[in-house]
Amino acid sequence: MRPVALALALLAVSGSACTPPPATTAAASATAYPPAVLSGDGELHCDISASKNGRQTLVIVSGGGLEFDAAVSPIVDGTVTTRSPEKGGVYRFTSHLAGPAKGKLPGVGEVDLDELETKVAVEMNRYSQPQGRGTALTFSSSDMSRRGIYVEFVGRAHAPGGQRYAFHVNLGAPSDGSGRVVPADDNERSRMMEKAVYIRAPTTTVVVTTTVEKQP
Numbered sequence: 001m002r003p004v005a006l007a008l009a010l011l012a013v014s015g016s017a018c019t020p021p022p023a024t025t026a027a028a029s030a031t032a033y034p035p036a037v038l039s040g041d042g043e044l045h046c047d048i049s050a051s052k053n054g055r056q057t058l059v060i061v062s063g064g065g066l067e068f069d070a071a072v073s074p075i076v077d078g079t080v081t082t083r084s085p086e087k088g089g090v091y092r093f094t095s096h097l098a099g100p101a102k103g104k105l106p107g108v109g110e111v112d113l114d115e116l117e118t119k120v121a122v123e124m125n126r127y128s129q130p131q132g133r134g135t136a137l138t139f140s141s142s143d144m145s146r147r148g149i150y151v152e153f154v155g156r157a158h159a160p161g162g163q164r165y166a167f168h169v170n171l172g173a174p175s176d177g178s179g180r181v182v183p184a185d186d187n188e189r190s191r192m193m194e195k196a197v198y199i200r201a202p203t204t205t206v207v208v209t210t211t212v213e214k215q216p
Helices: 003-014
Strands: 030-032 036-049 054-063 067-072 079-084 088-096 101-105 109-124 137-140 144-158 164-171 176-183 189-212
Touching (some): 067 109
Antiparallel strands (some): 036 054, 036 189, 054 067, 067 101, 079 088, 088 109, 109 144, 144 164, 164 189, 176 189
């Protein structure tokens, strides 16, 4: 028998030439869908301090995006830098979810928030501090730097049906709003003790859905 014919005969006997790949189990068949990117206009209310839980509420007034109303932890690492009312300053802080909270996603409806991490950095071109250094300062949206604002919410949520979502929300430069910040002392760079702010700003929400395929 010629070599080629012999090789074909051996493949036919072993079945290796036509053996299908192993079947994929339902547990391993997880499909990650492309992210949904939602744009809208939102209103954020944030009232938080270094000593007790605060509250953050984000409402979408037009377009799409994640809405939520959540109790958040005290300020984790807040700082306030105050150069002078005429020269401005900057404040930064992070916080996280402090308890069960509800949210709403377009096309999904009500969801439960499992995680919510907040990161904020706001640069002020100017501010008002009538009682002098170390006291409460106030500002309006027009006092905030158009390019020196970073407001981020990152977390996870699940729907009543079991679907799970990861989300990332960013706010742009505010069109309206005001705020109040209380530093711990009169140093140029101080710990942040309290902060209350309202802003209306464009929002971008990125949502990723992951589900497990079920066998028919």
